[in-house]
Amino acid sequence: MSAHSNYQAIIASPLGPLGIVSRNEALCRIDFLPEDTALSPPADAAARRAAAQLRRYFGEPGWSFSLPLRPAGTPFQQSVWRQLQQIPAGQTRSYGHIARALDSGPRAVGNACRANPLPIVIPCHRVVAANGPGGYAGRTEGRNMEIKRWLLAHEGIAP
DNA sequence: TTAGGTAGTCTCG
DNA sequence: CGAGACTACCTAA
Numbered sequence: 001m002s003a004h005s006n007y008q009a010i011i012a013s014p015l016g017p018l019g020i021v022s023r024n025e026a027l028c029r030i031d032f033l034p035e036d037t038a039l040s041p042p043a044d045a046a047a048r049r050a051a052a053q054l055r056r057y058f059g060e061p062g063w064s065f066s067l068p069l070r071p072a073g074t075p076f077q078q079s080v081w082r083q084l085q086q087i088p089a090g091q092t093r094s095y096g097h098i099a100r101a102l103d104s105g106p107r108a109v110g111n112a113c114r115a116n117p118l119p120i121v122i123p124c125h126r127v128v129a130a131n132g133p134g135g136y137a138g139r140t141e142g143r144n145m146e147i148k149r150w151l152l153a154h155e156g157i158a159p
Numbered sequence: 160t161t162a163g164g165t166a167g168t169c170t171c172g
Numbered sequence: 173c174g175a176g177a178c179t180a181c182c183t184a185a
Binding site for chain 3: 094095096099105106107108109110111112113114124127128129130131132133134135136137138139140144145148
Binding site: 074099104107109 | 164165168
């Protein structure tokens with residue numbers, strides 16, 4: 001949810017417009033915006049870098065991001081998001097796998113993934129259930145899941 | 160297939 | 173603060 005945010009950039013992508021929020025030279029949030037959202041060019045260097053790397057990822061599925069990130073979250077969420085960043089493009093991990101690495105539980109990991117403010121860059125789409133696709137951005141069906149499937153297919157991961 | 164377990168966060172009061 | 177409810181789950185039977 002993010003109704004009326006002011007974005008440092010709104011860029012086009014194969015998944016529709018993406019809103020980019022940066023603060024103090026670091027990337028803070030990425031939102032999937034409605035199809036009819038007007039684009040706007042990067043307003044600062046951080047947004048420009050993020051936009052460039054996102055475009056590169058969409059053209060080159062194996063690309064891994066290198067950006068200063070400052071996602072807001074609890075200490076536990078931060079630790080989960082750090083784990084997610086260790087997953088290489090084209091690979092997946094299960095919620096349980098991440099949970100064991102943090103000595104936590106699978107549902108807690110799912111909760112933290114749901115709270116990820118930096119989709120695509122922090123690759124929560126690479127986290128799937130032991131038997132099933134899991135969810136995306138809080139939903140287990142609909143457009144969010146289409147986005148998750150698109151990202152996995154983009155990286156060559158079969159459904 | 161389901162029943163129960165689990166960890167973190169949110170919501171009331 | 174405390175109790176309970178709510179999850180993008182997992183395992184055993």
